[in-house]
Amino acid sequence: MKNKAVVPGGPVVGAVDVGSNSIKLTVARPGLSGGIEELASAVAAVRLGAGLSTSGRLADDRIEAALGALHNFAALAREHGADRLVGVATEATRRAANGATFLERVRAETGWEVRAITGDEEADLTFRGVALNGDMHGRVVIADIGGASTELIVAEGGVVIMAQSVVVGSGTLTDTLVPSDPPTVAELAASARAAAARLDLIAVPTEAAVRLLCVGGTAEYLARLAGGGPVVDRAGIARALDICRARASMELALTLAIPQARARVLPAGIAVIRALADLLHCDQVEVAPSGIRTALLLDTFAEIAARNGAPAAARAAVRSATPSPRMEGMT
Numbered sequence: 657m658k659n660k661a662v663v664p665g666g667p668v669v670g671a672v673d674v675g676s677n678s679i680k681l682t683v684a685r686p687g688l689s690g691g692i693e694e695l696a697s698a699v700a701a702v703r704l705g706a707g708l709s710t711s712g713r714l715a716d717d718r719i720e721a722a723l724g725a726l727h728n729f730a731a732l733a734r735e736h737g738a739d740r741l742v743g744v745a746t747e748a749t750r751r752a753a754n755g756a757t758f759l760e761r762v763r764a765e766t767g768w769e770v771r772a773i774t775g776d777e778e779a780d781l782t783f784r785g786v787a788l789n790g791d792m793h794g795r796v797v798i799a800d801i802g803g804a805s806t807e808l809i810v811a812e813g814g815v816v817i818m819a820q821s822v823v824v825g826s827g828t829l830t831d832t833l834v835p836s837d838p839p840t841v842a843e844l845a846a847s848a849r850a851a852a853a854r855l856d857l858i859a860v861p862t863e864a865a866v867r868l869l870c871v872g873g874t875a876e877y878l879a880r881l882a883g884g885g886p887v888v889d890r891a892g893i894a895r896a897l898d899i900c901r902a903r904a905s906m907e908l909a910l911t912l913a914i915p916q917a918r919a920r921v922l923p924a925g926i927a928v929i930r931a932l933a934d935l936l937h938c939d940q941v942e943v944a945p946s947g948i949r950t951a952l953l954l955d956t957f958a959e960i961a962a963r964n965g966a967p968a969a970a971r972a973a974v975r976s977a978t979p980s981p982r983m984e985g986m987t
Contacts, residue, residue, distance in 0.1 A: 671731030671949045672743035674872045676705030676803025681729040682949040683736045695736045700725035701918035705748030705804040709828040714752045726766040743770035747805035762907040775821025785947015795866045801874040803827030824854040826925030847927040868938040874925035879943040
């Protein structure tokens with residue numbers, strides 16, 4: 657959320673989300689109303705999790721690519737006045753045998769304070785960031801399709817009733833089931849079946865009608881391929897998959913103005929969304945930006961305010977920007 661009114665002299669913080677497909681940056685400062693004023697953003701598709709499903713490790717060349725991106729992001733954040741660089745790393749880093757060593761290098765060589773977070777922490781950050789600007793009425797299933805995992809959060813009336821990290825993602829599916837570029841009909845069908853098999857193990861409550869809200873890059877690119885609106889129906893998902901089958905990753909990258917590495921794994925990610933819509937009997941998918949960095953920034957602003965002895969009212973204003981839901985029945 658961008659606010660024109662900002663806290664005079666408020667801290668500027670850079671926040672990164674180190675995912676399995678991409679590393680994403682937001683540089684921001686606090687807004688007077690408790691939100692954030694975004695100053696800069698960037699994304700690098702480094703495919704950190706490439707090959708993880710077979711080797712159990714982050715590949716050396718992917719580590720170097722990630723470190724290079726984080727060097728560049730640190731410079732960009734500092735150009736915009738950031739004096740604090742924070743971040744979180746998700747499924748690829750927490751699963752990899754050399755994930756801890758990678759994070760040690762990140763801190764030592766780039767200056768970013770990045771920590772690996774659990775699936776529960778990832779779900780909490782995602783929900784609080786999305787809920788800041790999103791419509792949380794009724795029963796909502798929030799899905800963030802990453803490169804190595806899919807985060808599922810079930811909320812009702814703004815209260816989280818279940819959260820689960822499912823080990824299925826666009827990168828791992830591409831590595832194991834989608835050798836062709838562009839993908840074949842059979843390869844994307846196999847990806848959807850593999851995703852459904854994993855997702856079907858999760859006891860998502862479906863006795864009442866649910867809304868499916870997909871966040872992050874996969875959802876954003878799906879919406880653009882389907883026509884650009886914030887709601888994508890079944891026909892729109894089918895159109896997007898048809899485009900993916902007709903265009904190699906280089907052409908798809910040019911269509912969406914994204915890196916080729918990101919375009920290469922996108923078809924499998926859309927196949928995961930299709931599997932989710934089938935599982936939940938949803939005729940449409942709502943699309944929203946990821947909330948991880950927004951919640952992380954607000955938590956950091958509150959921490960800085962407390963450390964600097966800010967008045968309690970000012971700290972409360974920052975904290976109140978992101979609701980802190982009761983995490984009921986989280987697994």
